[in-house]
Amino acid sequence: MLPFSVKDALALWDEGKPLRAFRVNTEKATQEQIYAAAFEMIREGDLPGSARDYEGLTILEAQSAHSIAFVALKQGWAQMVLGHVHANSPEITIKKPA
Numbered sequence: 001m002l003p004f005s006v007k008d009a010l011a012l013w014d015e016g017k018p019l020r021a022f023r024v025n026t027e028k029a030t031q032e033q034i035y036a037a038a039f040e041m042i043r044e045g046d047l048p049g050s051a052r053d054y055e056g057l058t059i060l061e062a063q064s065a066h067s068i069a070f071v072a073l074k075q076g077w078a079q080m081v082l083g084h085v086h087a088n089s090p091e092i093t094i095k096k097p098a
Contacts, residue, residue: 002078006042009077013039013096019077021094022084024064029057035094037065042073 002020003009012019013035024034037054041047047070054062071080085091 004078006072006077016096018093018095022089023092027058029061032097034065038068041069
């Protein structure tokens with residue numbers, strides 16, 4: 001599913017529904033762990049909080065989560081996803097870890 005707003009995306013994430021997203025670079029985390037941190041940032045409004053430890057993410061992974069949250073809040077979920085899908089960052093489906 002590709003919700004239009006970040007509010008709708010957060011609601012679907014919380015329900016454990018699959019969401020369309022895009023692949024981000026990782027070092028050790030899964031895509032779902034990075035998106036979980038992004039949704040936590042969205043929920044808490046903790047965008048400047050780069051010093052926080054998000055589920056043991058590396059600095060690069062936390063920066064990716066921050067970028068997801070920041071752009072989703074500014075542009076909406078659908079526009080963010082569609083604007084970031086390309087050959088090096090293909091579309092994926094994510095789902096909140098159980």
